Amino acid sequence: MGLTKNSTGIKSVDTGFIVTKNNETDKIIALAGNPNVGKSTVFNSLTGLKQHTGNWPGKTVTNAFGTCKYNNTQYILVDIPGTYSLLAHSKEEEVARDFICFGNADKVIVVCDATCLERNLNLVLQTIEIKNNVIVCVNLMDEAKRKKIDVDLQKLQKLLGVPVVGTDASKGKGLKELLDLVEETSTNTVNIRYVKPIEDALVEITRLLESKIDSTDLNLRWIGLKLLDYNKELVSGISNYVGYDLDQDSDIKMVRESLASKGYCGEKLTDTIVSCIVLTAEDICNETVVFNNKKYTFKDRKIDRILTNRITGIPVMLLLLGIVLWITIVGANYISGYLFSVLFWFEDKLAEFFVCVNMPKTIYEILVYGVYRVLAWVVSVMLPPMAIFFPLFTLLEDLGYLPRIAFNLDKSFRKCNACGKQALTMSMGFGCNAAGVVGCRIIDSPRERLIAMITNSFVPCNGRFPTLISIVTMFFVFSVSGVKQTFIGTLLVTLFIVLGILMTFLSSYILSKTVLKGEVSAFTLELPPYRKPKIGRIIVTSIIDRTLFVLGRAIVVAAPAGLVIWILANVSVGEISLISYCSGFLDPFAKMLGLDGVILLAFILGLPANEIVIPIIIMAYMSNGSLINITDLSLLRDLLINNGWTWITAVSVILFSLMHWPCSTTLTTIKKETGSIKWTAVSALVPALCGIVVCFLFNLIALLLFA
Amino acid sequence: MHNLYTLNDLDINEEGYVSSLVSNEDIRRRLLDMGLVEGTRVKCVLKSPGGDPVAYNIRGAVVAIRNEDSKNIFIKTNQD
Numbered sequence: 001m002g003l004t005k006n007s008t009g010i011k012s013v014d015t016g017f018i019v020t021k022n023n024e025t026d027k028i029i030a031l032a033g034n035p036n037v038g039k040s041t042v043f044n045s046l047t048g049l050k051q052h053t054g055n056w057p058g059k060t061v062t063n064a065f066g067t068c069k070y071n072n073t074q075y076i077l078v079d080i081p082g083t084y085s086l087l088a089h090s091k092e093e094e095v096a097r098d099f100i101c102f103g104n105a106d107k108v109i110v111v112c113d114a115t116c117l118e119r120n121l122n123l124v125l126q127t128i129e130i131k132n133n134v135i136v137c138v139n140l141m142d143e144a145k146r147k148k149i150d151v152d153l154q155k156l157q158k159l160l161g162v163p164v165v166g167t168d169a170s171k172g173k174g175l176k177e178l179l180d181l182v183e184e185t186s187t188n189t190v191n192i193r194y195v196k197p198i199e200d201a202l203v204e205i206t207r208l209l210e211s212k213i214d215s216t217d218l219n220l221r222w223i224g225l226k227l228l229d230y231n232k233e234l235v236s237g238i239s240n241y242v243g244y245d246l247d248q249d250s251d252i253k254m255v256r257e258s259l260a261s262k263g264y265c266g267e268k269l270t271d272t273i274v275s276c277i278v279l280t281a282e283d284i285c286n287e288t289v290v291f292n293n294k295k296y297t298f299k300d301r302k303i304d305r306i307l308t309n310r311i312t313g314i315p316v317m318l319l320l321l322g323i324v325l326w327i328t329i330v331g332a333n334y335i336s337g338y339l340f341s342v343l344f345w346f347e348d349k350l351a352e353f354f355v356c357v358n359m360p361k362t363i364y365e366i367l368v369y370g371v372y373r374v375l376a377w378v379v380s381v382m383l384p385p386m387a388i389f390f391p392l393f394t395l396l397e398d399l400g401y402l403p404r405i406a407f408n409l410d411k412s413f414r415k416c417n418a419c420g421k422q423a424l425t426m427s428m429g430f431g432c433n434a435a436g437v438v439g440c441r442i443i444d445s446p447r448e449r450l451i452a453m454i455t456n457s458f459v460p461c462n463g464r465f466p467t468l469i470s471i472v473t474m475f476f477v478f479s480v481s482g483v484k485q486t487f488i489g490t491l492l493v494t495l496f497i498v499l500g501i502l503m504t505f506l507s508s509y510i511l512s513k514t515v516l517k518g519e520v521s522a523f524t525l526e527l528p529p530y531r532k533p534k535i536g537r538i539i540v541t542s543i544i545d546r547t548l549f550v551l552g553r554a555i556v557v558a559a560p561a562g563l564v565i566w567i568l569a570n571v572s573v574g575e576i577s578l579i580s581y582c583s584g585f586l587d588p589f590a591k592m593l594g595l596d597g598v599i600l601l602a603f604i605l606g607l608p609a610n611e612i613v614i615p616i617i618i619m620a621y622m623s624n625g626s627l628i629n630i631t632d633l634s635l636l637r638d639l640l641i642n643n644g645w646t647w648i649t650a651v652s653v654i655l656f657s658l659m660h661w662p663c664s665t666t667l668t669t670i671k672k673e674t675g676s677i678k679w680t681a682v683s684a685l686v687p688a689l690c691g692i693v694v695c696f697l698f699n700l701i702a703l704l705l706f707a
Numbered sequence: 708m709h710n711l712y713t714l715n716d717l718d719i720n721e722e723g724y725v726s727s728l729v730s731n732e733d734i735r736r737r738l739l740d741m742g743l744v745e746g747t748r749v750k751c752v753l754k755s756p757g758g759d760p761v762a763y764n765i766r767g768a769v770v771a772i773r774n775e776d777s778k779n780i781f782i783k784t785n786q787d
Contacts, residue, residue: 084741085740087740116766117767118766119741119765119766122740122742271735271739274739274740275739278742297752301752301753304752304753304762305753308753310756310757310758311756407760407762407771408756410755410771410773411755411757411759412757414759414773420760420771521734522734522776523772523776524776525760525770526768526770526771527753527769527770527771
């Protein structure tokens with residue numbers, strides 16, 4: 001679920017196959033592998049980068065780059081999205097295949113899961129078929145050992161004909177050996193034996209290719225296979241790469257037609273080829289892997305029976321969400337209070353300092369009460385919940401719980417004509433909606449992917465649920481104290497999040513019945529084994545990561561927003577300040593939604609980042625009245641109440657925060673992912689309309705019942 | 708069709724061997740990639756709260772498949 005600077009920023013590139021080297025001597029290494037085999041961990045251990053890791057398939061969706069230095073050689077590592085196959089049935093597979101095929105990688109490391117080697121060998125064999133620069137890295141050796149699974153690496157190396165090394169990347173074991181292998185040159189490749197008719201055709205076509213193509217680092221046998229199992233796009237890609245138009249060659253066409261006359265064409269041919277690869281993998285596995293404990297999955301299934309049980313599955317899910325939120329609320333309260341006092345003490349000092357150095361009043365007021373103050377608000381109110389929630393959620397993610405959520409919820413998504421994997425992208429949305437939108441690539445069907453993207457912002461992201469938490473704390477649990485207070489707070493926040501999830505279902509359903517009509521596509525979801533999370537590492541890295549990320553964003557977004565707000569509040573046309581003018585204009589409409597002009601204005605100005613919505617509201621209110629210093633949440637509550645807030649306003653703000661336009665980063669990402677202005681607009685309109693309707697109805701009902 | 712069932716007939720802990728896949732192109736590709744070729748042993752390991760999807764052990768990996776898809780996978784009770 002993580003949006004880190006590495007997973008979405010400049011360091012992740014997914015277009016183009018050619019990686020630029022800084023030096024001639026630089027070596028490029030591609031990391032391929034099945035989803036969820038610890039590829040990102042290998043990548044991180046080698047590069048020291050913090051590519052977000054988690055225990056679920058499909059976490060890495062873009063090619064990430066990193067570098068490492070070993071024996072005076074600079075290596076550029078490329079983390080390719082995890083795929084089961086290179087036969088290119090999905091977007092990721094295509095990216096992976098094209099990179100291995102046409103990219104300029106000096107070596108391709110295929111990372112395997114030692115506990116599930118047989119299935120992993122499928123991809124290994126397919127990769128070896130393409131090029132002979134492959135190294136096999138059998139990762140998770142320690143986990144295999146615990147499960148009493150023996151992998152004979154030497155025999156595997158002999159059978160595959162490529163270098164093989166065993167690693168346990170999370171502990172850094174075997175990585176040195178892996179890099180040593182990179183420096184060696186490998187030559188041999190294993191040949192998959194196909195059934196006789198295919199094999200005969202392959203021999204003939206390979207002979208033809210030898211005479212027609214000068215030299216290429218692609219395996220001619222593989223090119224032959226792809227010419228038989230014809231795919232227009234790939235063949236034209238290969239033609240470009242080898243500089244010979246294979247598509248027009250009549251000799252090749254003849255071999256293909258002759259094979260087809262024996263019944264091997266289209267589906268049957270592809271199926272037979274896949275079967276041969278799978279059975280070769282099975283043979284190799286039978287010779288190299290010994291399961292000494294046949295019941296090694298026993299414990300996992302026992303846990304699964306509780307977490308996915310008919311009766312306990314859903315309640316446990318809600319309970320876990322509740323526990324995570326409760327810890328967040330309690331912890332954030334303490335840290336917030338502390339940050340408040342420090343940051344606002346510093347504000348006074350800063351102001352005093354500027355007065356001392358005789359800075360003009362206007363300038364220091366802009367700097368202190370505009371820029372600094374919004375920064376301080378963002379840091380003290382918004383940062384603590386994020387910094388606590390994020391590592392906790394990462395913990396669940398590392399355990400392997402998220403795919404179980406998708407498993408539990410798939411039936412409901414199916415009823416909405418959507419994909420169960422949407423639950424995974426929603427979970428990512430908790431971290432950041434932009435990351436959630438990118439994550440939607442794990443959904444193969446374009447229709448279901450669009451639904452997941454459009455509805456992703458119904459999950460309150462890290463920038464929004466601090467809003468939920470602080471408002472709930474101020475307005476609903478203020479009068480009760482102690483454990484009861486935090487308990488009620490947690491319950492309310494959980495309820496609002498569940499409401500967001502229900503809205504996701506509802507809008508997915510409506511979308512799939514209207515603008516995104518279509519058949520439900522196939523669904524397969526791997527449930528990985530549970531893994532012990534590295535608690536210490538998660539907490540440290542995710543807190544630091546989150547903190548730096550939020551601080552970075554605060555400086556980029558909140559500081560300028562503070563400036564704008566201060567100017568709006570202090571520049572007057574006639575007797576009325578600009579901010580009053582704007583909010584006055586929005587007021588009549590906002591009132592219908594249970595908000596007021598200032599709040600709606602804050603949501604509009606908060607487009608670049610939701611973190612700044614509450615700070616803007618506070619700033620605007622403070623500029624209207626006397627400039628008081630707010631030192632804790634209770635004074636903040638008074639400020640809001642003095643500005644006409646009731647519990648109805650509070651609920652309306654929460655509802656609108658849950659359902660309005662996604663932030664500009666998310667919208668930009670949607671535009672990038674869909675390449676369509678239309679779907680970007682739909683993604684903004686759907687949650688906004690839902691929010692307007694829900695707020696309007698809520699307000700109407702509340703006024704009728706309680707007025 | 709003696710001894711011939713579909714995958715969704717399996718109860719928890721029951722197993723069978725794939726005899727044929729009559730699924731459409733899209734899903735068949737994916738299942739084949741996961742190693743679900745003819746003759747593969749499949750064991751039913753987990754049912755979700757709503758009874759759909761169901762998770763199967765396929766070549767050492769646990770994979771969830773929806774019933775509407777698994778009813779297109781014919782299995783037999785013994786390997787040959």
